[in-house]
Each structure stands twice: as structure tokens, then as C-alpha cells.
Amino acid sequence: MTISDAPKFRRYAAEERAAMLVQAGLDCLAEGGITAFTVDNVCKRAGASRGLIAHHFGSKDGLLAAVYEAAYAPMLAKIAPETGALALGQLIDTMFDAEAHDLPTLRTWLALWGEIAVNPALKAAHRRNYGQYRAIVEGAIAAHGRSRGLKLDAGPLAASVIALVDGLWLEQCIDPEGFDSQRARTACLGMLEPVLGPLDP
Amino acid sequence: MTISDAPKFRRYAAEERAAMLVQAGLDCLAEGGITAFTVDNVCKRAGASRGLIAHHFGSKDGLLAAVYEAAYAPMLAKIAPETGALALGQLIDTMFDAEAHDLPTLRTWLALWGEIAVNPALKAAHRRNYGQYRAIVEGAIAAHGRSRGLKLDAGPLAASVIALVDGLWLEQCIDPEGFDSQRARTACLGMLEPVLGPLDP
DNA sequence: GGCCTTGCTGAACGGTTGTACAGTAGGGTC
């Protein structure tokens, strides 16, 4: 075998290569937002040629939808009641830590959210994922109330809890240095307890 | 005067024209996010030629920084204690309504936030504006606690309140239909009162 | 070793991007 016989590229199984492109897409979003999510950038990062995105996803928008799913999946997995539902206190703790509190992560979500209204496939994916997210929180609040004899309005409360966690996450990401996250978090939990009762299991 | 003598364009005072470009930039961001914030788009919307942005702001990034300032200004104006500080209850109400709860507004802020880390001028502007925002809320909470003999930790509490408002605003913007904003808002206020005491003046 | 499927490449395309700059013309001043 001479040197010129070395393979110029490696062939992967279709779904394996697709996953590589999705990961490269996530990296691009994290690094430079939607502006950096270009065919050139993504393919270069994935170590593939410019044509691959069209080949595997039909178009750039197709890849973006897949990227959105991939971004949401691990968060849902963390709070999903697979091995039995989490206690409310644990759930909220998990929600706080489900996403990294840094700028790259923020940039990824800002970019994705900003495209939801424009990209129909993304909008559908968002409704599905967020609905699932909210249903889990609502279920946990309802169960919490039942087990303690509290009459809780689970719907609006779930929205409030999610808003609190998201808002805190947002501020913390935007300005990581100038934000005392631990104290803010304690203050938030202190805000929830008078309404929900003690959160310790 | 013949028809051909009609002026081809109108001359404005420099700062007036600059304001027109900033407004056009805001409109573009609201409509299509950072992707729609192009020299072509902005100038067309402002009724000017492609060269004007460079002429007035040096570059596209220069304009973007000016746009950020312009986006923050009205919100700060609403909560700024010009004619005496607002009572905490009033302040929180104002915070809830300071920004429109719709997709265009969301898209504008997502786009701006996403660029903060990339654009140094934007980062500086954000720190200045957000610091001012937070100082106002902190001051109101401290005053509230003093006047009622409560020992409040104003710093973390301010961060929590801002997070709550921002998070609620975020969810509401992302999915305006599927979100019962009034009940969520009531739930949020109900969450604050046990910590802060009654918010009515 | 030869065949064959298909993952993959890479050039070509028309369109859009931001910036530069030479030149035009609006409109106040005299």
C-alpha cells in the first residue's frame, strides 16, 4: 500500500454522521450564535465537505430543527420521571442545574429561541418539548400539594416556578461575574417555600 | 420648476438621521432577529442609501451599539425614580409591563443579548444599563423593608425579583397563546408577598 | 479480486453580505 492509497475520507453510518453534524451545529451556536451557524462553519467543524448537510438533512433549516431537539433532549432526560417522579424539591434543584450557567449555553438558546417563530419545524418542536417540561413540573407540584393536604393551583404555579428558574438562569448567564448565584438561588427557594411549604423530602 | 427639479432625497440634521437609522434597526431586529439586521435592510427601511450607516456610525456594529442603548432607554425611563422613587408594588407592576409581551420584542432582545459577548461596545452598554436597573430595584426593596421594619437582604432579593419578572416575560413572549399570563402573574405576586409583606401602598 | 451500494466530495451557481470611496446635490448663508 502506497501513501496515495490512504483513504481521503472516512465513511460513517448515516445516523452516526448526522449526529456528528448536529454536534458541530451545537458547537457553532454556542460559539457565535446564529450568525456562526453557516454551512461552511458546521461542515468544517464536523470535518466534512459542504455538501453533507444537504445530503443528510435536506437543508440547513432541517439541520437546525435536529439541533433544537438535541439541545432539549438532555434537559428533559434529567427531569423526566423515568424511575419514578422526583420530589418537588429535588425537581427544582435539578431544574436549576439542568443547563450550564455560561455564555455559550445562553448563546445557543438565544439563537434557537430567536428562530422559533421563523422556522415552523422549530416551532412545533418547541411546543412539544416545552409542553412536556411544563407537564412534569405541574405534576410534581400537584403531587406535592396532595401529599401535604395543600390546595395548590398547579398550572399557574408551574409557570411561575419555571419562570423563576429560567429568569435566574438568564441573568446568571448574561453576567456570570457580577451575579451572586448562590444567594440568589437561596432567595428564590425562600420565596417558594411560603407558598409550597417545606421543600425538603 | 419642472418635475425633474424635485429633490431626489432630503437632508436631515446628523443626529436626526442617526435616530432614524436606529429606529429602522430596531424594526429590523423585531421583525427578523439579528439575521434581518443587514445594511441593506436597515437602510431600505430608513429610506436611505447603503452608505449611510458607515457615514453616521462608522460601521454596522457601531449602529448596533446605538440600537441597544435605544432599546434599553425607555424601560429605564419607566422605572427611574425621577419624580421620587416608586413604591415597591408599583415598581414591580411597572417592571411587568415595561416591555411589550410579544414576539417582536422578544426577538429584539434575544438578538441583542446574543451579541453582547461578541461586541465589546454592547457589553459595556449592558453592564451600565443592567446595573442601573438592578440598583433601582434594590433601592426600592431596601426602602420597602425599612418602612415596614423588615430585615430584607436587598441584593439577592432584587436579583430574584428581576429573575421572576424576566422569566415570566420570556415564557409569555415565546408562547403567547398557550400561556395564562394573568394567573401566572398573580401566582408570582403571591410568591413575593410572604417574603416582602403586602405590596399594596 | 471484482462488483455494487451509497456515503460523500467539491466545483459551480446566483444571490447577498459589509465596507470603501469618488462624486453628487441639498439647502443654509451671503
Next chain:
DNA sequence: GACCCTACTGTACAACCGTTCAGCAAGGCC
């Protein structure tokens, strides 16, 4: 009406955008 300052235009430019597609080649199978 002549002058002048400068706000402004509009073309030219090189770089980059997403999509298309004809054809190459990797690597399993016989």
C-alpha cells in the same frame, strides 16, 4: 444668484451565503 459645507448617494469590490449535482470512492459482500 453664487458660494460652500457636508449630508448623502450609488457603484464597485471581495468575501461569503445556501443549494445543486455530477461523479468519485470507501468498504461491505460475494
